Amino acid sequence: QLQLQESGPGLVKPSETLSLTCTVSGGSINNSNYYWDWIRQPPGRGLEWIGGVYYRGSTYYKPSLKSRVTISVDTSKNQFSLKLNSVTAADTAVYYCARRYVIWSGAHFDYWGQGTPVTVSS
Amino acid sequence: SSELTQDPAVSVALGQTVRIACQGDSLRSYFASWYQQKPGQPPVLVIYGKNNRPSGIPDRFSGSSSGNTASLTITGAQAEDEADYYCNSRDSSGNHPVEFGGGTKLTVL
Numbered sequence: 638q639l640q641l642q643e644s645g646p647g648l649v650k651p652s653e654t655l656s657l658t659c660t661v662s663g664g665s666i667n668n669s670n671y672y673w674d675w676i677r678q679p680p681g682r683g684l685e686w687i688g689g690v691y692y693r694g695s696t697y698y699k700p701s702l703k704s705r706v707t708i709s710v711d712t713s714k715n716q717f718s719l720k721l722n723s724v725t726a727a728d729t730a731v732y733y734c735a736r737r738y739v740i741w742s743g744a745h746f747d748y749w750g751q752g753t754p755v756t757v758s759s
Numbered sequence: 760s761s762e763l764t765q766d767p768a769v770s771v772a773l774g775q776t777v778r779i780a781c782q783g784d785s786l787r788s789y790f791a792s793w794y795q796q797k798p799g800q801p802p803v804l805v806i807y808g809k810n811n812r813p814s815g816i817p818d819r820f821s822g823s824s825s826g827n828t829a830s831l832t833i834t835g836a837q838a839e840d841e842a843d844y845y846c847n848s849r850d851s852s853g854n855h856p857v858e859f860g861g862g863t864k865l866t867v868l
Contacts, residue, residue: 672856674857676859683843683845683859683860683861683862684794684847684859684862685859686859689856697856733802737857739849739856742789742808742809743789743792743807743808743848743849744789744847744848744849744856744857745792745807745808745847746792746802746804747804747807747813749801749802749803750801751801752801
């Protein structure tokens with residue numbers, strides 16, 4: 638059974654960089670059928686797609702976050718990572734990593750991590 | 760703001776049928792996927808593709824699509840179906856590959 642687990646600091650100071658890692662177990666990131674994404678959910682609000690990475694390293698970002706986001710993949714460790722710089726209180730959220738399957742007719746997220754809460758506060 | 764539109768809240772009597780809708784231009788090109796999220800838990804995929812259910816999802820959940828609208832139908836809603844439901848689709852505008860609807864809070868009365 639595939640499992641995804643987020644890890645990283647739960648508290649980040651304003652203007653600093655949020656860094657999270659997602660470790661994939663029970664399967665390989667080296668799979669041409671899937672993308673590996675980050676999604677967040679601010680308290681009491683809906684899901685927001687941040688961006689994703691393909692195992693070969695190509696990346697895709699939400700346009701409004703693109704200037705602050707870097708997503709990378711380390712296939713040797715079966716991990717992918719998120720860096721979000723210049724954070725503000727608006728970046729406070731539960732951050733999820735998830736696997737996305739993409740075909741010609743659509744896409745879906747079939748596996749999700751449990752989520753990790755991140756608070757931006759001094 | 761989301762380019763997939765969902766009603767913020769819907770209610771259904773126990774055992775009755777409810778339809779949750781998702782509207783957006785991308786749905787003219789791509790199927791939606793649907794996720795159930797209960798408080799404090801990650802989303803769970805319930806419908807994807809034309810009308811596919813992952814293993815373990817009850818068959819009272821079904822999906823359909825017409826024009827720019829996708830729908831999730833729960834036939835015979837149960838108390839445990841009370842949750843937030845999100846639709847998701849590939850984005851056809853070229854801005855980014857993925858978008859989510861704003862979510863629908865389903866209350867089972």
